[in-house]
Amino acid sequence: MNNVLVYCELSEKNQIADIALELCTKGRQLASRLGCRLQAAVLGSGVKAAAESLYPYGVDEVFLADDPRLSPYRTLPHFDVLSKLIQKEQPQIVLFGASSVGRDLAPRIASFLRCGLTADCTQLEIGSHEDPKTKKTYENILYQIRPAFGGNIIATIVCPETRPQMATVREGVMKKEVFDPAYKGVIVPVAVEASLDKADKAVEILSREIEEQKIDIKGAQIIVAGGYGMGSRENFQLLHQFARLIGASVGATRAAVDAGFCEGERQIGQTGVTVRPKLYIACGISGAVQHRAGMEQSAKIISINTDPDAPINAIADYTIIGDVMTVIPQFMACYKNNLK
DSSP: OOOEEEEEOBOTTSSBOHHHHHHHHHHHHHHHHHTOOEEEEEEESSOHHHHHTTGGGTOSEEEEEEOGGGSSOOHHHHHHHHHHHHHHHOOSEEEEESSHHHHHHHHHHHHHHTOOEEEEESEEEEEEEEOTTTOOEEEEEEEEEEEETTTTEEEEEOOSSSSSEEEEEOTTSSOOOOSOTTOOOEEEEOOOOTTHHHHHTTSOOOOOOOOOOSOOOTTOSEEEEEOGGGOSHHHHHHHHHHHHHHTOEEEEOHHHHHTTSSOGGGBBSTTSBOOOOSEEEEESOOOOHHHHTTTTTOSEEEEEESOTTOGGGGTOSEEEESOHHHHHHHHHHHHHHHHO
């Protein structure tokens, strides 16, 4: 059991999904630390070009299962191919995105292989672990780090005895970075067995209706986010005006979304999306750990809050103590004056 394997899911356009590229970036780091190869599994139809696009992210081997029965995604065909691939290659680490696909597939694989699985990880590291009962020390195992107990603590989970060590990782918490533009790996064809016919017939797709996502703030470079402290949906409109003025996207905390101040697609945090913009302006946000988990890796954070002891201020680069409904109009006036 030597290598690190990333399951690379595909977008509707038959391209590698962003979460898979993020995992390949982290997988390359883990593989380098362990001195092993980084492998990727791509399952679909007509996806050789997509598979080759993984090379710059440091992937050494891409296992490519190219078959019409594997597209679009269905649980049983992908489970059939991937479970057999893992049994054959015996990787020591297998990573999935914590997407609807990853959350469907990873538990089935873990149950079939009788190994552990940590869901919704926000960080992965390599380290050692000593069992407090047996005093046995395990070297080079995967630290699977994630919020627990409603986000009130950060738990580090290890699977010292079983292999592979498996985890699903939240989208956006890992950086997507090219390892080497000239890096070259190899394509390893995966034979799709006749047994797939039985799995393929279990579910038949009669039609697919795909609706484009109207709101997507994951890649925004500037985000103006509001919390429950905004007070009302009407007050939230001020953030939309401010965002349009400076070319930003609008985000929100779960409390603001639950209160009906903003759409759920804009929710940032543990139960929303994870963002890492160049500038994050937090307006009326207290900064609960669940929200900070989704934005604390922003390059610059400005907090506007009436409470000087708000937790968000502890991670903010700049803190403005004041009422958002007073401060934001002043921001807008100054910005307009500077444009003249």
